[in-house]
Amino acid sequence: MSSDRIILGIDPGTQVMGYGIIDDKGKKIELITLDVYKFSSKEAHELRLKKIFESVLGLIDSYHPDEMAIEAPFYGKNVQSMLKLGRAQGVAMAAGLYRGIPIFEYSPRKIKQSITGNGSSSKEQVAGMLGNLMNLGDVPKLLDATDAVAVAVCHYFQRKASGPAKSYTGWKAFLDQHPGREMKK
Numbered sequence: 001m002s003s004d005r006i007i008l009g010i011d012p013g014t015q016v017m018g019y020g021i022i023d024d025k026g027k028k029i030e031l032i033t034l035d036v037y038k039f040s041s042k043e044a045h046e047l048r049l050k051k052i053f054e055s056v057l058g059l060i061d062s063y064h065p066d067e068m069a070i071e072a073p074f075y076g077k078n079v080q081s082m083l084k085l086g087r088a089q090g091v092a093m094a095a096g097l098y099r100g101i102p103i104f105e106y107s108p109r110k111i112k113q114s115i116t117g118n119g120s121s122s123k124e125q126v127a128g129m130l131g132n133l134m135n136l137g138d139v140p141k142l143l144d145a146t147d148a149v150a151v152a153v154c155h156y157f158q159r160k161a162s163g164p165a166k167s168y169t170g171w172k173a174f175l176d177q178h179p180g181r182e183m184k185k
Helices: 045-063 079-098 108-116 123-134 143-162 171-177
Strands: 005-011 016-024 029-038 067-071 103-106
Touching: 005 045, 005 079, 005 143, 016 045, 016 143, 029 045, 029 123, 029 143, 045 079, 067 079, 067 143, 079 103, 103 108, 103 143, 108 123, 108 143, 123 143
Parallel strands: 005 067, 067 103
Antiparallel strands: 005 016, 016 029
């Protein structure tokens, strides 16, 4: 029986969502695929959220990941952008939960730190380091794809360093890890 573990990394977005899938082979990792989904800004926000959900379900059904790692929304100057990004992340997480995939969340700073050693690295620096680490060849033009691979690789490194991060496999698991957060009736 193989000890391989497939990790799906997601860089959420409502216009461009990056994804990267890696194979954790224990002491090494191999890239399976990376790419982006593009969503039309002319479509209603709700329809884009539906497409994000369907796209993540499609990735799960095609590649059968054992775990999903996703980039957490970060606070920016534009609150509306942050809300839309949070919705995109939530819908991607819901797709994983719908298929019973454990989900792990990492801050952008943590992801950059684990890949380059510097939490303030640029997207280009992260892509360059991943290019060397995973023999990517040409760095993709859309850095959302390499950002998604970085999320998956960050998860791989975090599991190796200290065991698994917080994971939610459903509402019960979330409530078990957050006592006192039950829904009020």
